Amino acid sequence: MIISKTTSYAIRILQAMARNEKEATTATILFRQLKIKERYLKRLMTTLAKQGFIKGKRGRSGGFILARPANQIFLSGVIEAVEGLESFNACILGVTDCRLSPVCAMHDVWGEIRKTMLNTSSSTTIQDLAKSPGNIQTEMSNK
Amino acid sequence: MIISKTTSYAIRILQAMARNEKEATTATILFRQLKIKERYLKRLMTTLAKQGFIKGKRGRSGGFILARPANQIFLSGVIEAVEGLESFNACILGVTDCRLSPVCAMHDVWGEIRKTMLNTSSSTTIQDLAKSPGNIQTEMSNK
């Protein structure tokens, strides 16, 4: 995958929460919707809370709610918080920052791809995803 | 990284070999040129031999030579042999084959990116890379 499995989970979680913004939800409810391993999902929720994307409230009738409006959460922000943006700067042949040393035949086309990914992820918000139809419940592989 | 470190190594090895096609080379010489951990490089050479990209000859004055002309080795082939092409079919949100279920706001732009990567890698040969200037000797990170 281009982004890590965990980042993908994070985005899917936020997307689901954005679908009924304002309404708090629980990890268990999200688990039922998203089919992400429950324990791992819970741990990831904590991470997202620490990173300031959501707010957790403990205790009976507790749950999670978006900390910011969904249209202010950009994909690039989520990716950066969970795994960093390094992938987007790496050359397809492994040059750490190929802008400084364009040494492969993929460089031009690759530069375009990279630019597109960066532009898209920093202009697409969680709300955009939430508005798009369909629910992602598929099991995923790591490839 | 988009492709795995190992795949990237493989492409770099083949590129180096293509620069003096017809001339056999040894793992040690390639190690000096590419700065890939020697033992790992040797093991990878064996893999590439098994996959039919290069031919190894044992014994004193042995070495490796390309099994096919460099202009007949496509990047897509190398990627497929070393790590598979799954990444190119995966949705950015982890849907295994998003052509069947386009469920995210990235779908359109992501489809374009994927198409470009696939087209480019299956029309670019090792010879194309070999002709491009510069040598890749950078240490790489995995991100």
Add this chain to the structure above:
DNA sequence: CATAAATAATACCTTCAGGTATTAATATTT
């Protein structure tokens, strides 16, 4: 207050890509 239902924190386990070590097989040179 006691209980239940939720998040929070922490430590541990598992898997796999990447990397290392060792030994075997093969071919050339002397």
Add this chain to the structure above:
DNA sequence: AAATATTAATACCTGAAGGTATTATTTATG
């Protein structure tokens, strides 16, 4: 034939991402 230089095969080690288990903390409600 012995020594040497190479690839081939195999098994093992390591670190990080993904996943699991356990316990602590907080809050609402009977």
